Amino acid sequence: MSKVSPIWHPFTQHKTFGPAIEIERAEGACLYTRTGKKILDGISSWWVNTHGHCHPRIVEAVQRQAGRLDQVIFAGFTHEPAERLSRKLLKRAQSSLGPGLDFVFFSDSGSTAVEVALKMAIGHFAHTGQKRRKIVALEGGYHGDTFGTMSAGGRGVYNAPYAPYLFDVHHVPFPHKGEEAKTVQAMERWLRQYGSEAAAFIFEPLVQGAAGMRAYSPDILKTLTKLCREHGVLLIADEVMTGFGRTGTFFACEQAGVIPDLLCLSKGLTGGYLPMGATLSTRQIYKSFYHQDKTRQFFHSSSFTGNAMACAAALASLEIWEEEPVLERVAAIEAAHQRASGWFVARPDIADVRVVGSIMALDVLGDVTEGVGGSGYESVVGSRLYDLMMENGVLLRPLGNTVYILPPYCINESELEQIYETLWRSLDRLRDEGFQQAA
Numbered sequence: 030m031s032k033v034s035p036i037w038h039p040f041t042q043h044k045t046f047g048p049a050i051e052i053e054r055a056e057g058a059c060l061y062t063r064t065g066k067k068i069l070d071g072i073s074s075w076w077v078n079t080h081g082h083c084h085p086r087i088v089e090a091v092q093r094q095a096g097r098l099d100q101v102i103f104a105g106f107t108h109e110p111a112e113r114l115s116r117k118l119l120k121r122a123q124s125s126l127g128p129g130l131d132f133v134f135f136s137d138s139g140s141t142a143v144e145v146a147l148k149m150a151i152g153h154f155a156h157t158g159q160k161r162r163k164i165v166a167l168e169g170g171y172h173g174d175t176f177g178t179m180s181a182g183g184r185g186v187y188n189a190p191y192a193p194y195l196f197d198v199h200h201v202p203f204p205h206k207g208e209e210a211k212t213v214q215a216m217e218r219w220l221r222q223y224g225s226e227a228a229a230f231i232f233e234p235l236v237q238g239a240a241g242m243r244a245y246s247p248d249i250l251k252t253l254t255k256l257c258r259e260h261g262v263l264l265i266a267d268e269v270m271t272g273f274g275r276t277g278t279f280f281a282c283e284q285a286g287v288i289p290d291l292l293c294l295s296k297g298l299t300g301g302y303l304p305m306g307a308t309l310s311t312r313q314i315y316k317s318f319y320h321q322d323k324t325r326q327f328f329h330s331s332s333f334t335g336n337a338m339a340c341a342a343a344l345a346s347l348e349i350w351e352e353e354p355v356l357e358r359v360a361a362i363e364a365a366h367q368r369a370s371g372w373f374v375a376r377p378d379i380a381d382v383r384v385v386g387s388i389m390a391l392d393v394l395g396d397v398t399e400g401v402g403g404s405g406y407e408s409v410v411g412s413r414l415y416d417l418m419m420e421n422g423v424l425l426r427p428l429g430n431t432v433y434i435l436p437p438y439c440i441n442e443s444e445l446e447q448i449y450e451t452l453w454r455s456l457d458r459l460r461d462e463g464f465q466q467a468a
């Protein structure tokens with residue numbers, strides 16, 4: 030058999046990227062390779078991990094569940110972990126956001142959680158006889174890689190070959206700091222013309238992740254969602270990345286006082302332990318599918334919907350939230366980021382240092398190649414920084430020329446220091462190599 034791995038990895042250019050690094054085990058904020066090298070996971074393994082890798086409580090809960098019930102068809106059947114999890118999730122949503130979300134639909138990823146929300150919104154209006162079919166979104170958003178979620182997301186290098194197959198979604202300009210009025214005016218204008226035909230507004234609250242950790246204010250989110258509400262447009266909050274404490278509150282929508290009609294969750298739902306998606310919906314949307322007529326049921330399923338082990342992992346993760354000071358850990362990370370941002374701001378080769386909860390991001394000047402949301406996905410700077418950080422045992426995966434740190438909440442101060450220092454030294458190396466020009 031060929032020595033070359035037959036695995037086709039995600040978001041990887043195999044022609045130019047070296048062989049994948051084999052990880053043997055993980056613990057806390059660290060990954061360990063087969064050859065024993067320790068790598069600090071500065072991006073929570075694609076934003077999924079919350080309490081730390083292989084958290085003993087989650088491991089134990091999954092082990093216990095594994096010997097009892099693995100998986101059962103979820104149409105016509107249910108089980109105790111799923112029942113308990115749905116109630117816990119709704120209770121969390123109620124205490125964080127306020128009343129409104131009453132039902133949970135399980136799926137298996139962030140993309141499916143969003144895909145389900147889009148189908149629920151469109152189906153809701155179809156079943157209630159309203160001609161609302163249009164979707165509006167924030168320019169540059171990322172909601173997944175299925176055709177529905179690509180349609181809702183920003184158009185660019187990620188999805189260019191598929192553009193002719195994507196359905197029409199109206200994108201209003203991203204509310205850059207100081208330019209928020211443009212976004213509001215664009216939304217007002219569009220709603221005046223199409224408000225009565227609009228089904229839903231979909232957004233990543235407070236931070237657009239894949240677009241380059243682009244942050245915007247809770248106030249602007251409040252204004253935009255209020256405008257949509259005035260026109261009867263449903264709100265779909267994609268909290269796949271921002272949920273479970275990432276932005277400093279349990280859900281990002283909390284900070285804007287927004288209660289969405291559909292809330293999409295994944296990644297941190299199981300503490301990042303097992304794949305799972307969930308879409309929370311209002312009673313009103315649920316009821317439009319609730320009918321004598323079988324053809325009005327919600328025609329959607331993933332084979333692994335409500336997987337019992339994923340439910341057990343999510344329950345254990347939520348119990349950690351209930352019993353431990355998780356938000357205080359996030360606040361400590363935020364405070365460390367704020368201190369570090371003071372140093373990075375002073376560098377002439379860095380722009381727009383931003384901190385939102387556990388997320389810190391900055392843009393490296395020079396070499397900006399336009400990608401989704403202008404984040405320069407193909408940036409040479411990003412690839413070189415990745416290599417330099419990895420040489421020093423830190424995993425950061427820049428989005429173009431945007432470098433961000435998004436660690437598991439168990440990370441300690443000295444590990445955070447290690448990330449900042451390694452980044453600082455790597456930026457120096459980049460400068461010495463002549464990779465970028467100072468502003």
Ligand SMILES: Cc1ncc(COP(=O)(O)O)c(C=O)c1O
Pocket residue numbers: 138139140141143171172173174233238239267268269270271295296
């Ligand atoms: C905001 C947002 N929505 C949806 C997704 C898609 O999630 P998944 O990769 O689990 O399909 C992502 C993934 O990064 C995301 O950041």
